[in-house]
Amino acid sequence: MSDAALFVLIFGGFAVLRIVAATVAFLFILPRGDRCPNCDRPTLRVESILFDRLLPWFRKSWCLTCGWHGLLRCGPLSESTPSKQYTGGGVRPRRRGP
Numbered sequence: 001m002s003d004a005a006l007f008v009l010i011f012g013g014f015a016v017l018r019i020v021a022a023t024v025a026f027l028f029i030l031p032r033g034d035r036c037p038n039c040d041r042p043t044l045r046v047e048s049i050l051f052d053r054l055l056p057w058f059r060k061s062w063c064l065t066c067g068w069h070g071l072l073r074c075g076p077l078s079e080s081t082p083s084k085q086y087t088g089g090g091v092r093p094r095r096r097g098p
């Protein structure tokens, strides 16, 4: 094997290894759960069939409060806070009589 091929193989391997290490490090920096990193409010999960199959341990998220969208690690989900819209309505009792 020539010196040029060895040089390309070794330094090319180091470059690829550096990219993989940086990607893994940045993915572990991502916050766990469903809280927005900007405003700490619960986010909505954005479904992506291809992304969910390739990287199932991450979730694409969208914050309704501040508009942030990005990637979070799967983790504990925050409890939903009931709103008047969902708790106030419910099933109304039927009226009796004519």
Ligand SMILES: [Zn+2]
Binding pocket: 036, 037, 038, 039, 040, 041, 063, 064, 065, 066, 067, 068
């Ligand atoms: Zn937010």
